Amino acid sequence: MSEQTNDRGVLGGLLDRASGAVSQVAAAGALIVVFVVLSIVAPSFLTADNLFNLGSQTSVNAVMAVGVTLVIITGGIDLSVGSVAALSGVIGVMLMANYGFNPLLGILGGLVIGAVAGLINGLLVSVVGLPPFIATLGMLSVGRGLVLIVTGAVAVFGAPESFRLLGQGVINSIPIPIVLIVLVAVAGHLVLTRTRLGRYAYVMGSNMEAARLSGVPVKKHTTAVYVLSGALAGLGGMIAASRINSGQPNFGEGLELDVIAAVVIGGASLFGGRGTVLGSLIGAFLVAVIRNGAVQLDIGTFYQNVLIGVIIWLAVWWDRYQRRKLAGDAGG
Template sequence: MTDQRTARGVSDRMAGAISQVAAAGALIVVFVVLSIVAPSFLTADNLFNLGSQTSVNAVMAVGVTLVIITGGIDLSVGSVAALSGVIGVMLMAEYGFDPTLAIIGGILVGAVAGLVNGLLVSVVGLPPFIATLGMLSVARGLVLIATGAVAVFGAPDSFRLLGQGVIGGFPIPVLLIVLVAVGGYVVLTRTKLGRYSYVMGSNMEAARLSGVPVRSYTTAVYVLSGALAGLGGMIAASRINSGQPNFGEGLELDVIAAVVIGGASLFGGRGTVLGSLIGAFLVAVIRNGAVQLNIGTFYQNVLIGVIIWIAVWWDRYQRRKLSGDTG
């Protein structure tokens, strides 16, 4: 039995690696094609904007990766990001908070939303889809209540540094991607939370019987996902120096697409930070290129949806092949 589990684990990792290589190959192809057909794509300004745009999705994708590895899902990240960004800007504009404290406050708002998600899943026993779908609605409603559906302005100019600043020639949002990615990698590969996440995603009942504190670790991954959604919301707010109540509508689609394209399995037990980053950049490049080619948002959404279909089908195909089920 142990040998079978080991062989399955090796095969699963190989399948994930193949998905990552395929996603990286697709990213290179799309990048090259856009460089040819859209002359403005390779300009310094556009590449800077691309990096800043990707930072929001990439940071959030790291948190969602942890959730998906456990076999869960987080549909609330877009609304939570909007709530965090709005509250963070309000702390500065209406209560005079220092930008650093306001950013921390926004992240904490996301973490609290993640805590609620985690408790609903691990303690109340709601399916992750239902728990986070409910939070999607609750967070969006709270944003509209807090703002009256009107954008919040008045943050100091120094707040722009988070989403627009540069250090040593590198955009701060890109540096944040690196920091969050390194942190996510360490969590997944060097901590009990990471190891147990894979175990829970592979077989939740076996993890429970093995003594894994499933409730605590399940809650923890949702808290991290919420906190990173909060950080993503603050980065987005910083880019336009305001809190936008309609920010993040449909953003969960792009984030989940990035994670799945990068080789994570919606059935749990598989996923990496590197793969999710590749997926995030691929989605961002596709959207950015579509804008360069004057392709509307509606068509972009159709394309991203089709990509999700293909990625999930590929995951199911690999699992059936590994299990010997060809039916």
């Protein structure tokens, strides 16, 4: 009986990984189709300036999506990334404009703010025992409130011109935001595939109680993934602030929708245990291309939000369908 159960578990794991790969391929196929269609129907879409802007715009969501991927793999959710990004961005700019920090220290300050917010999220989930949805929803409100308090709801200016390099600079004709996407993606992939944190994240997402009974330090690693998510939200906020060389208190409103959509579209399961950095990057670029193309075609933001919401519905429905089918196959 134990051998049969083990065989079913192995089969289920193989089928689940295959299902995730199928979702990634489908997202990549959709990205190619949308890209080609927009290249035909929107003449300005394929221009060098627009593609440069598209890459820079995508960098914010893509960097943040890597952190949210880690959280979702554990079976959690982070609804606070938009507010945390805004808070990190305005405080990072304030450190430079009001206290004379150089850009590197200002950027580091923004990352620290994001990491602290992530730490609070992680402790609320792992120690206090709040559901991730509630913990991060609270941080969404707290973060947005703090942004308005520290700025007085007024944009923050005065950062050095050199700060623009983070969001607008190039290295050998390659935009620095694209370089950051690659660096963060490689680091995220290594964390998921080569570290204990990555292995435990998948185990916790697949069965949290079994992970706990197996001796996995669940509280420690749950907190760690939220810290990483917060830090990367902070980096995303600093990239966004750098693009306009200012801290905007209204930045990031609704951004968590795009980030979570990117992760789910890329094959991660909101029920935990499945997800990859590559899939999330594909999802981030797909969402960015859809939004960019909508602007090119003069489609309003309201309609864009409806479209992204429908895509999330379809992605989660597809995940549930696959899980039911896999459970039937493994059980049979």
